[in-house]
Amino acid sequence: MKVTIDGHEIEVEPGTSILQAARMIGGESVPPAMCYYSKLEGTGGKCRACLVEVSKGSEADPRPMPKLMASCKTGVMDGMEVKSITSPKVLEARKAVTEFLLINHPLDCPVCDQAGECDLQNLAFNHGKEQKRFKEEKRTFAPENIGENIQLHMNRCILCYRCVKTAEQLTDKRVHGVCGRGDHAQISTYISAAIDNEFSGNMIDVCPVGALTDKTFRFKSRVWFNKPYNAHRDCPTCSGKTTVWMFGEEIQRVTARKDEFHEVEEFICNSCRFDHKDTKDWVIEGPRKFEKFSVINQNNYTQKLDKVVMKTEKQILEGRQQDRVKISMKEIPFTDNESKE
C-alpha cells in the first residue's frame, strides 16, 4: 500500500497505522505520541497528541476525512495522503492538546527526575504555547507508597494507561490500575498493595512523564550530568541489555535501552534495574547515543550520526584533472623561491 505523508511516499504493509508509517519515514513529520507504545498492545487513542489531517482518504474514496484523525489508531489505506507538520490545522490542534495535558501538570520540572528525557517536556517545547490560560487550582493527590523501588507522583500523571498495559502484558498479576473517573481518576494500587513483580520496574521506563520514577535514583543527579553507556550482563530472567547511567565510577541508574521514539528496545527485570549498581556486574559496550537535540548530549561529543552516502560521480566530487593541478599549484615549485636567495 502506498501512503504519502507530508509529501513523502512510502510503501507499507496493510494494517499499519499512520503513525507507524510516519515513523518509517522519520524526521519531522513523525507525530508526537504520549500514550501510544508500539511494544504494548491496546495502547493509544487517549492523549490525542498524534492528530493528523487526512487530506485524501484512499484511492477508491478520495474524499478527505472530516476531522483530524488519531494517527496511532488509524490504519493506512492505499493512496492515502496525510498532512502532519505541513498542516496548520494539525499544529493548532497539537497546541490545544498540549495545553490540555498541561492543565493538571504541576510543572515542577526543576524538581522532577524525568526532566531531560520527558516526553511531555519535549511535546510542550516543540508544540506548546508559551503562556497558560488555566487559572483554576490544579488537582493534587496525597503521595502514596506503591512499593520499594517505584515512586509515584500522581500530580504529574497524564493518564496515558501505558503503565497499566505494561503490568497487564508483562506481569502475570496486575495489582494497580486507574481508579476513579474524570478529574478524580488516578493511578493507584488496590488498597496500597505493593507492586513487587519482577518486571514491574518497566513502568518507570514506559511512563512518558515523571509520574513513575526510580526510587534508587531519586534526586541523585539530573539526567544530563550522567554519562549513559550501553551495558549487558548475564541475567537469568531478562535479556540483560541495558543502559547504565554513570557519574564518575558510580552507576547511579540502570534503564532499558530506549530508541529514538523513546520506546524501550527490550524490557528488563527489576534485579537488573535496582539491585545491580556495581560496575563489576556489567560489561560496558560503549557510550549510548541520543538524538541530536537531546539535552543528554550536553558536553558529550559522541553524537548519533548517520553516515552520509553521496551517490555522485567521482568527477563531480574530485573535479577535473586540469583544475586539480591549478589548485595544488604543482607546476610552481616551492623550493624555487628559496634557492634563488
Place this chain on the structure above:
Amino acid sequence: MSTNTYSLSGRKKEVSNKKLTWTEKIYLVAILKGMMVTLKHMFKKKVTISYPEKTRPFSDVYRGKHMLMRDDEGRERCTACGLCALSCPAEAISMKAAERTADEMHLYREEKYAEIYEINMLRCIFCGLCEEACPKQAIYLTKSKQIAKADISRDNFIFGKDKLVMPLEAAIENTKQQNQA
C-alpha cells in the same frame, strides 16, 4: 611566472636603500616633532584615577559575587535543578541534591534542595548565565564590589553554601521592607 616576482597578497613592499638628506641627518626636526607629542599629552585630561581613594561609578549591569536567595518566608529557593551548572560556560558550579524531610519545611521551599552547592570562583567568569538559567529566581549576581578575597590556597576559592546563601537577617530585612511598601 615564479612566485617571487609578484605579490599574491598584494601587500608586498619594495625596500629602498635611499640616502638621507642633510636636514634629516641631524635628526633635529624629528626630535622636536616627538617632543611636541609629549608636550601635548601633559595638558590632556588624566586617564587614571587614584584608586582606592577615588572609585569609578559602577555600570548598572555590573555582576559581582553570587548569592543564593531566600524567599519572603526565609526559605531557600534553590531546588538543585542543575540548570545553572548546565548553562555555566566555565563549568564552575557543582551541586548535590537532597530530599527535604518533614521537619525541614521551613528551611527549603521545594521538595528537593541543594545539600551541597559550590562555585569555583577561580573558574567563574561572572557572565551571569546562571542567573538567566535559574527557573526559581534563586541565584543572583550581586552588586558586591568584593568578588573573591585574595588567598594563597585554592580550596578557599571554592565557595560553598556558607558563603553563598543570603544571610537570614538580610531576608528578614527584605520582608520587612516589602510589608511596609
